[in-house]
Amino acid sequence: MSWQRHNRRTVLTAPGLAVHQDQVTRPDGRPGEVWITQQQDGAMIVPMDDRGRVGMVRSATYVYGEVVTSPGGRVEQGESPEDAGRRELREEAGITAREWTALGSVALMTLSTARLHVFLARDLTLGKQRLTSSEFGMTLEWWSLPDAVDAAYDGRLTLAGASLGILMAAHHLKAD
Secondary structure, X not given: OOOEEEEEEEEEEEOOEEEEEEEEEOOOOOEXXXXXXXXXXXXXXXXXXXXOEEEEEEEEEOOOEEEEEOOEEEOOOOOOHHHHHHHHHHHHHOEEEEEEEEEEEEEOOOXXXXXXXXXXXXXXXXXXXXXXXXXXXXXXXXXXHHHHHHHHHHOOOOOHHHHHHHHHHHHHHHHO
């Protein structure tokens, strides 16, 4: 038996987000209630320069305070994940890349529809950041890949997507 939805009530809508309360029958046959967040997908980019360093951005966030992460953000309506990645890399880091490798697409939580699309970007050209008001003060830093991998394991990369992106890039490069 699988999950069956009988009723859905949308309790919140906001730009790029909806929260639904679903009445369901669980796989064991018992009735239940499930809360689902419907969100836009995200794109996370690991930019790597010709010296093997990865570009990370440091910024102040509303929820977690200062964080260091790979550049990335929301996939806008009608935009492909790679196009979103190109836009976010240019905005947050001032970087354009000629070589793009899709590393994978993952769901970050079981009760959210959002997927994170992870890319490795190489053959970089540096330019000027194009920060939005919520990205004010964001700075670009260059880390060695081993230091970034250590940060993914020891918790210095607060956001799960950043850790995942770094580990996926390191695995991909090891396989090359």
